[in-house]
Amino acid sequence: MAPMKTIFALASGVGRAGMAVYRLSGPAAGRTLVDLTGRPLPEPRRACRRRLCDAAGDVLDDGLVLWFPAPRSFTGEDVVELHLHGGRAIARALTEALLAAGLEPAEPGEFSRRAFMAGKLDLTQAEAIADLVDAETTAQRRQALRQLEGSLSGLYDDWRERLLRCQAHLEAEIDFSDEDLPDGLGEAARTALAALGEEIGRHLADGRRGERLREGLSVAILGAPNVGKSSLLNRIAGREAAIVSSIAGTTRDIIEVNLDLSGYPVTLADTAGLRDAAEAIEEEGVRRAKARAEIADLRLVVFDAAALPALDPVSLALVDGRSLIVVNKSDLASVTLPERIEGYPVLAVSAENGDGVDGLLAALGEKASELLDGSGAPVISRARHRRALEETETALRRALEASSAELAAEDIRLAGRELGRITGRIDVEEMLDVIFREFCIGK
Numbered sequence: 001m002a003p004m005k006t007i008f009a010l011a012s013g014v015g016r017a018g019m020a021v022y023r024l025s026g027p028a029a030g031r032t033l034v035d036l037t038g039r040p041l042p043e044p045r046r047a048c049r050r051r052l053c054d055a056a057g058d059v060l061d062d063g064l065v066l067w068f069p070a071p072r073s074f075t076g077e078d079v080v081e082l083h084l085h086g087g088r089a090i091a092r093a094l095t096e097a098l099l100a101a102g103l104e105p106a107e108p109g110e111f112s113r114r115a116f117m118a119g120k121l122d123l124t125q126a127e128a129i130a131d132l133v134d135a136e137t138t139a140q141r142r143q144a145l146r147q148l149e150g151s152l153s154g155l156y157d158d159w160r161e162r163l164l165r166c167q168a169h170l171e172a173e174i175d176f177s178d179e180d181l182p183d184g185l186g187e188a189a190r191t192a193l194a195a196l197g198e199e200i201g202r203h204l205a206d207g208r209r210g211e212r213l214r215e216g217l218s219v220a221i222l223g224a225p226n227v228g229k230s231s232l233l234n235r236i237a238g239r240e241a242a243i244v245s246s247i248a249g250t251t252r253d254i255i256e257v258n259l260d261l262s263g264y265p266v267t268l269a270d271t272a273g274l275r276d277a278a279e280a281i282e283e284e285g286v287r288r289a290k291a292r293a294e295i296a297d298l299r300l301v302v303f304d305a306a307a308l309p310a311l312d313p314v315s316l317a318l319v320d321g322r323s324l325i326v327v328n329k330s331d332l333a334s335v336t337l338p339e340r341i342e343g344y345p346v347l348a349v350s351a352e353n354g355d356g357v358d359g360l361l362a363a364l365g366e367k368a369s370e371l372l373d374g375s376g377a378p379v380i381s382r383a384r385h386r387r388a389l390e391e392t393e394t395a396l397r398r399a400l401e402a403s404s405a406e407l408a409a410e411d412i413r414l415a416g417r418e419l420g421r422i423t424g425r426i427d428v429e430e431m432l433d434v435i436f437r438e439f440c441i442g443k
């Protein structure tokens, strides 16, 4: 095996800042610190003030240095942290000095990858670090923290252990029963596997709460042309994100704004007015609007108060349990607004003067919490986990139906392998690149 390289990266944000934190990891980290400071290594894990110079003796900066000898460090290797002043010139000079010392710039996610290799984190925890850094709302931050603390690791490891136990029992039965092999599964294994299958099934039926929370809830504003969809988006976003005009068919592309709705991440999308379009570009806009209506977690179906009692039939067809009914232009209403449409409560608003918008946001927040909040039990946070769990469940079901003990044991082995892939207990090499690629540099 090639000797482990020593890597470095700016772990804090790039650009002008009061402070910048650089991280070095690998066998040459300690020697590099000695060379940069011209002093012996400081006491482990204690911040010390030091002046840093390059090989020519030019002063780079004056700051704090920390020394984390292996294995008690983030990566499990020798690690050095340099807390310097933020700024591009310092970053450039330090980078040159480190390159000259033979260190290499870290790849995205390389620190976390080394931590995983050293057994400091499992894959769900490594993914949680990426999520935590990306978290934009309170609920996202909490979910990532729970996962980093091992909520998913604990659950999946426990399931995997139970599977391995069943597998061991079954294989013992096969090995020691000489002539008359037991048919299929033993009673005890059957009960244990069926219970496990049910638990995994319940975990899978979480309404995609964790994944939605990570990705943000997708909310689409839909309705006929000119009902004020773009005006409503702008009112909620607090800025002129979309073009508003009195010409029907103004919006074509989907315009998205990201909102933090009482801690829940929401992507609100404005769409083209639904109608039989007059020309090709608008037609494409309508096609995109309909596609978004299909995939959205929630729909705001907007009607025009000035057009009442007439209700656009295309919009009406979109109303279901996933929608909130909005009647806009309440300031123009000449008739009393209905309390319900198709049995669903009506939210009256005026995008023009802001009336009713707080009520709409409150209703949206309630829906978001219904879709995203759970019992507090750990939830699946990534499609990668969901796929592996589905494979596990399928293999378990096959094991329960298997005609011989050997076939059942093989399926149980497959199920355990799928579970192990989630936390990275087994068979991980090929997945590592995919997982750590989405990290940013310095993590």
Ligand SMILES: Nc1nc2c(ncn2[C@@H]2O[C@H](COP(=O)(O)OP(=O)(O)OP(=O)(O)O)[C@@H](O)[C@H]2O)c(=O)[nH]1
Pocket (backbone or CB within 6 Å): 224, 225, 226, 227, 228, 229, 230, 231, 232, 243, 244, 245, 246, 247, 248, 249, 250, 251, 252, 271, 272, 273, 274, 328, 329, 330, 331, 332, 349, 350, 351, 352, 353
């Ligand atoms: N009086 C009043 N006018 C409104 C209100 N909301 C929007 N309008 C007006 O209605 C017209 C259409 O508004 P838009 O926001 O462009 O409507 P839209 O639904 O996005 O239209 P398309 O993109 O063409 O489908 C504009 O002239 C707006 O100023 C409202 O609450 N009250």
Ligand SMILES: [K+]
Pocket (backbone or CB within 6 Å): 225, 226, 244, 245, 246, 247, 248, 249, 250, 251
């Ligand atoms: K319009």
Ligand SMILES: [Mg+2]
Pocket (backbone or CB within 6 Å): 229, 230, 231, 242, 243, 244, 250, 251, 270, 271, 272, 273
């Ligand atoms: Mg519009």
